[in-house]
Amino acid sequence: MSKELTIEQAVLSENARNAESNRGRFRRAGVHVVNLMSGAGAGKTTLLERTIDKLKDRLRIAVIAGDLETRRDADRIERHGVPVTQINTKGACHIEAHQIADAASEFDLERLELLLIENVGNLVCPAEFDLGEADKIMILSTTEGHDKPGKYPLMFKECRALILNKIDLLPYTNFDTNAAVADAKLLNAKLEFFPLSARTGEGFEVFTDWLEKRAREARRA
Amino acid sequence: MSKELTIEQAVLSENARNAESNRGRFRRAGVHVVNLMSGAGAGKTTLLERTIDKLKDRLRIAVIAGDLETRRDADRIERHGVPVTQINTKGACHIEAHQIADAASEFDLERLELLLIENVGNLVCPAEFDLGEADKIMILSTTEGHDKPGKYPLMFKECRALILNKIDLLPYTNFDTNAAVADAKLLNAKLEFFPLSARTGEGFEVFTDWLEKRAREARRA
Numbered sequence: 001m002s003k004e005l006t007i008e009q010a011v012l013s014e015n016a017r018n019a020e021s022n023r024g025r026f027r028r029a030g031v032h033v034v035n036l037m038s039g040a041g042a043g044k045t046t047l048l049e050r051t052i053d054k055l056k057d058r059l060r061i062a063v064i065a066g067d068l069e070t071r072r073d074a075d076r077i078e079r080h081g082v083p084v085t086q087i088n089t090k091g092a093c094h095i096e097a098h099q100i101a102d103a104a105s106e107f108d109l110e111r112l113e114l115l116l117i118e119n120v121g122n123l124v125c126p127a128e129f130d131l132g133e134a135d136k137i138m139i140l141s142t143t144e145g146h147d148k149p150g151k152y153p154l155m156f157k158e159c160r161a162l163i164l165n166k167i168d169l170l171p172y173t174n175f176d177t178n179a180a181v182a183d184a185k186l187l188n189a190k191l192e193f194f195p196l197s198a199r200t201g202e203g204f205e206v207f208t209d210w211l212e213k214r215a216r217e218a219r220r221a
Numbered sequence: 222m223s224k225e226l227t228i229e230q231a232v233l234s235e236n237a238r239n240a241e242s243n244r245g246r247f248r249r250a251g252v253h254v255v256n257l258m259s260g261a262g263a264g265k266t267t268l269l270e271r272t273i274d275k276l277k278d279r280l281r282i283a284v285i286a287g288d289l290e291t292r293r294d295a296d297r298i299e300r301h302g303v304p305v306t307q308i309n310t311k312g313a314c315h316i317e318a319h320q321i322a323d324a325a326s327e328f329d330l331e332r333l334e335l336l337l338i339e340n341v342g343n344l345v346c347p348a349e350f351d352l353g354e355a356d357k358i359m360i361l362s363t364t365e366g367h368d369k370p371g372k373y374p375l376m377f378k379e380c381r382a383l384i385l386n387k388i389d390l391l392p393y394t395n396f397d398t399n400a401a402v403a404d405a406k407l408l409n410a411k412l413e414f415f416p417l418s419a420r421t422g423e424g425f426e427v428f429t430d431w432l433e434k435r436a437r438e439a440r441r442a
Contacts (some may be wrong), residue, residue: 122346
């Protein structure tokens with residue numbers, strides 16, 4: 001086991017170096033970079049589509065879409081009129097910082113204001129890999145159950161914002177929003193919380209207003 | 222990267238040896254072992270609870286519950302009156318065969334007819350690790366989206382049965398059951414398909430009848 005641990009530490013520390021290099025590059029370019037994470041099926045792509053539609057006339061946006069095998073998400077996003085690059089992880093369960101470095105080279109970063117990274121659908125491994133983003137945002141959906149903060153604590157600890165998606169389905173589930181938020185805040189007192197429905201648009205502007213504000217702050221910094 | 226690959230191959234081949242050893246032990250004991258996998262929040266624990274209630278008077282059942290940190294699932298399952306052992310992966314995203322070997326030692330396998338393993342909630346990594354089970358069963362829920370077979374193909378390829386859970390929520394989603402099943406069958410022509418709701422019980426008996434039949438076949442083999 002100790003050999004495995006050493007290798008894992010080496011992979012993580014190489015990733016941390018690459019992430020710091022990405023972070024410096026993004027800061028110099030003045031682009032706000034967001035790493036969007038969730039389990040499979042929580043609604044990352046639908047959320048991205050609506051976010052782009054809301055903000056594309058206010059900010060210059062690009063997307064890096066991570067996926068195991070296909071480029072379905074990239075194709076969906078491209079239809080919304082922003083540049084998209086696809087990372088295929090070939091079965092791996094997370095994106096690493098060196099993949100972001102390569103993917104980001106396909107954009108003119110100086111001209112961008114917001115770069116959205118759609119991570120692989122997985123509540124576990126992506127939380128361990130810093131990509132050099134400014135903010136990690138996670139999506140939990142009401143159909144996944146309110147016990148998730150206790151069961152996947154690292155993801156909740158690492159995030160600046162928690163989006164509770166699919167609130168239109170709340171009446172049909174036994175999801176306890178207060179319990180989920182209380183457990184998440186115990187792990188991370190500073191967590192911002194945005195309940196919304198990416199499908200119906202309910203609650204969406206509070207989130208996109210916050211995201212736009214964060215991007216403008218990065219621009220000035 | 223080649224050093225990482227070599228280590229990954231070594232981990233997988235050690236796991237494969239442990240899995241074969243588990244498989245022999247389970248076969249000699251005549252116990253049918255099922256590895257239940259899904260993304261986080263697809264309803265594994267609720268499905269297990271209802272499965273136990275349906276079958277515990279017909280089969281001698283035990284459960285191994287895998288979780289990152291807590292033992293909430295084990296506590297929920299224990300209330301249904303069957304023996305449960307917990308594996309805490311301490312943040313790791315899958316269960317490995319040697320952990321099953323240890324956990325199984327807490328039961329009198331010769332007396333069991335059905336051993337249910339609840340894997341960590343993750344559509345990616347658990348599919349790579351054979352645990353020595355007879356059958357892999359995966360749960361997809363209607364709120365996760367019908368594009369999942371194309372995006373997480375290994376999980377669908379490896380399974381004997383696909384449970385489509387939360388069919389009570391179908392009217393409130395844009396889930397296309399025919400598309401999901403067609404894509405899944407392209408990956409795995411022999412896949413058995415069980416649409417059901419673990420919450421309402423709709424469609425449940427077709428699944429538990431099949432599971433009971435599989436367990437009785439293992440007993441006779």
